[in-house]
Amino acid sequence: MSAPYHGSCLCDGVRFTVSSGPMGITECYCGHCRKGSGGNSQIMAVFAGKDVTFESGQDRVATYTFTNTTSGKGKDKTFCKTCGAQLWTVPDAAKSSNLLLIRTSLLDEGLEMKPDNAIFTRTRPAWVPAIEGVENHEAAP
Template sequence: MSTAKYTGECLCGGVRFTVLNEPKAVLSCHCEHCRKGAGGIGQVFGVFSKDDDLNLKPGSEDNISTYVFTKTTSGKPKDKTFCKSCGVPLWTVTDDVRQKGQIILRTALLDKGSELKPKAAIFTTGRPSWAGSMEGVPDFETMP
């Protein structure tokens, strides 16, 4: 069995998981959904393979709920999962990542997740002007 690269959990610990591999990409997003979902200026997330990378701990599935956003920039619905107990956003599944068997997982949930530096910042038109760009990280007004 593979050793986990990361362990993670929601705020209350009701949803716990391991991630077996490094993310395929790490991005900082400032779209409306990420800003409102985080209650801040945006979110940093990693793209992982849902089946190959993410392993939920026993009992976690019972604490997961999904909200489907239909008003999206792509025009296609996307699923946002969250913990039923503490409300923490867990991961997102857009139409594009669903077709690839992937998920968009919040890096803040991972131990050492703050060490995962974004390779790009997306939907930067939603980022406050006082927040500014990250050094060495390209900005994109939409999804590149």
């Protein structure tokens, strides 16, 4: 599995391509990711923002900034205005590096992306096992 990667939102109105490989893949169990995904966690791959290009639907993209985070620092959640699908997150710490944390579930190739770490595992449900070989952190590293 190598770049390019192709992604889209639920309504297929926003389509994008990523021309580079992920710098890391994280499974997150924080409250925002659980609520945003409608599940136990969310898996995100870190990509350089400069390598993400819109194929269509850039006019459908909006951003909401969360300030009620565990770290106390803001993070932008970018989503499709039509279907509401979250596209990526940009924590304040990643803005200067122009990094995007893209939902692997939006990528056509995303099912092949295994996390290399898990964060906020202190709020992982007790009945959900840790992924073998994945580094676990009770909070953000």
